[in-house]
Amino acid sequence: MGRTRARDTEHPRVALDHGGVATIVPSEFTSGFELIVDGTPQSHVDLDDPTHLHFEYIVRMGAVIDQLPEGPLTAVHLGAGALTIPRYIDATRPGSRQQVIEWEAPLAKLVREHLPLRQGAPIRIRIGDARQGVERLPDALTGHCDLVVSDVYSGAQTPAHLTSVEFYREVSTLLAPSGVLLINVADGPGLAFARRQVATIQEVLSQVAVLADTQVLKGRRFGNLVIAASAAPLPTEWLPRMLAAGPHPAKIAQGAEVQTFVQGARVVTDADAVASPRPDASLFLR
Numbered sequence: 001m002g003r004t005r006a007r008d009t010e011h012p013r014v015a016l017d018h019g020g021v022a023t024i025v026p027s028e029f030t031s032g033f034e035l036i037v038d039g040t041p042q043s044h045v046d047l048d049d050p051t052h053l054h055f056e057y058i059v060r061m062g063a064v065i066d067q068l069p070e071g072p073l074t075a076v077h078l079g080a081g082a083l084t085i086p087r088y089i090d091a092t093r094p095g096s097r098q099q100v101i102e103w104e105a106p107l108a109k110l111v112r113e114h115l116p117l118r119q120g121a122p123i124r125i126r127i128g129d130a131r132q133g134v135e136r137l138p139d140a141l142t143g144h145c146d147l148v149v150s151d152v153y154s155g156a157q158t159p160a161h162l163t164s165v166e167f168y169r170e171v172s173t174l175l176a177p178s179g180v181l182l183i184n185v186a187d188g189p190g191l192a193f194a195r196r197q198v199a200t201i202q203e204v205l206s207q208v209a210v211l212a213d214t215q216v217l218k219g220r221r222f223g224n225l226v227i228a229a230s231a232a233p234l235p236t237e238w239l240p241r242m243l244a245a246g247p248h249p250a251k252i253a254q255g256a257e258v259q260t261f262v263q264g265a266r267v268v269t270d271a272d273a274v275a276s277p278r279p280d281a282s283l284f285l286r
Contacts, residue, residue, distance in 0.1 A: 011024055011025045011026075012024045012110060012113070012114045013110075014106040014107065014109070014110045015106065016037070016104045016106055017104055017105060017106060018103065018104065018154065019155075020037055020155055021037070021038060022037045022042075022104070022107045022110055023035075023036045023037075024036075024082070024110065024111075024114050024115060027054070030044075030054055031046050031048065031049070032045055032046030032047065032048075032052065032054065033045050033046075033047075033082070033114075033115060035081050035082040035107075035111065035115075037107075037153075037155060038155050040153075040155060040156045040279075041055070042081040042153065043055075043080075043081030043083075043084050044058070044084060045082045045083070045084055045087065045115050047115060047116075050087035050088055050090065050091040051088060051091050051092060053084065053088060055084075056213065056248040056250070057184055057212075057223075057224035057225075058084055058085065059248055060211045060212075060243065060248075060250060061085060061149065061182050061184070061226055062085070062088055063211075063243065064180065064182060064211070064226070064228050064234075064235075064236075064239070065088070065089065065092075065147065065182075066092070067235040067236065067237075067238065067239065068146060068147065068180065068235060069146075069178075069235075071095075072093050072094065072095035072096040072097070073089055073093050073096040073097075073098075073146040073147050074096070074097050074098075074141065074144055074146050074147075074176075075089055075096060075097070075098045075099070075145060075146060075147040075148070075149065076099045076100075076134075076137065076141065076145050076148045076149070076174055077098065077099070077100045077149045077151070078101050078130040078133070078134070078148070078150045078151065078152050078162070078171070079102065079103065079130060079151045080100045080102060080149075080151065081111075081151070082111050082115050083100065083115075083117065083123065083125075085149055086100055086117075086123045087117065087121075090118070090121050090122075090123060095122075096122065097122050098122065098124070099123075099124050099137060099141070100123060100124065100125045100126065101126050101127075101128060101129075101130050101133035101134070102125055102126070102127055102128075103127075103128070103129060103130065103152070103154070104127075105127045108125050108127060130150070130152050130162055131161055131167055131170065134170050134171055134174065135170065137174070142173055142174060143173065143174070143175070143176060143177075144174075144176050145174040145175050145176060145179050146176055146178075146179050146180070147180055147181075147182065148171055148175060148179065148180075148181045148182070149181075149182045149183075150162065150171065150182070150183045150184070151182075151183075154275075156186070156278055156279055157186075157275040157276045157277070157278050158185070158186070158275060159275055160273040160274050160275045161270065163197060163200070163268050163273050163274070163275075163276070164268050164269050164270045164273040165200045165203050165204060165267050165268060166269065166270050168200060168201055168203075168204045168205075169204050172204050172205060175205075175230070175231070177231060177232060178231075179230065179231075180228055180229070180234065180235075181201070181205060181227075181228070181229045181230065182226060182227070182228055183201065183226070183227040184224055184225075185197050185224070185225045185226075185227060185276065186222070186223070186224050186225075186276055186277070186279065187223075187276065187277055188221070188222035188277050188279070189219055189220060189221065189222070190219050191219040191225075191261075192265075193274075193276055193277055194210075194225050195261060195264075196265045196266060196267070196268050197227065197268070198210060198227055198258065198261060198262050198265070199262040199265040199266065199267055199268075200267045200268045201227055201229045202229070202258070202262065203267050204229075205229035205230055205231050206231060207229060207230045207231065207232060207234050208227065208229045208234075208258050209227075209228045209229075209236055209252055209253065209254045209258065210225055210226070210228075210252070210258060210261060211225070211226040211227075211228065211239070211243060211250060211251070211252045211253075212224065212225040212226065212250060212251065213248070213249075213251075214249070214250065214251045217251055217253060222277075234254075236252060236254065239252050240252050
């Protein structure tokens with residue numbers, strides 16, 4: 001997460017169909033560009049080096065992806081902002097086949113025009129609601145995806161209908177037997193929302209790990225948690241050492257720690273689902 005920016009009239013920007021404005025600006029702190037939606041940083045992209053992952057939670061997602069078996073991946077991305085993770089997979093796993101479902105057509109057009117994918121990249125972008133989009137994907141993907149990434153935000157919040165056990169059951173049908181689901185969850189002190197998300201995902205996929213900054217994982221401040229889940233044992237042997245080393249030191253909770261994390265948390269259903277908490281605007285100020 002970066003910081004809120006003043007109204008920008010010099011850089012590429014577009015009004016979104018479902019409210020808000022998306023802008024692409026040069027990164028202030030590193031090489032590359034940032035996609036900003038209503039003052040909230042959504043993505044960082046380095047066109048010269050797609051393996052450069054700047055945001056901390058994206059670094060953690062990349063660390064999990066690096067643990068998957070060698071070779072090309074079949075991947076589906078629900079929400080992708082400026083396509084940071086699809087670009088990373090395209091660069092590190094040549095020959096991968098990827099599908100992206102993006103809610104905002106104007107945003108996808110903005111990214112394609114001003115942060116273009118490499119020519120010939122096998123990344124297909126579909127426009128539509130993530131949940132409905134999963135149902136419309138080619139039948140050939142069902143049960144054959146090595147990776148599904150859910151990182152859907154409307155402004156600064158994940159929509160409620162993408163947080164329920166029914167939703168995760170639908171998504172899980174895409175996964176191969178050892179396929180991995182990665183979810184970006186944002187939550188604040190107490191982690192009530194994140195705990196329910198982990199409990200809900202665990203209802204569908206038995207193997208679950210949570211990656212986050214230590215202070216975030218302890219519920220002491222607002223931040224992003226990456227949930228990794230699979231029906232098979234997760235490939236996490238080297239992750240604790242990698243996460244502790246940085247460049248953004250973090251922790252991975254597994255096994256008994258996950259059970260403690262979700263203790264008392266209720267599974268989310270379509271009937272009681274709510275959007276993720278909205279961060280205080282001051283979170284993005286530096």
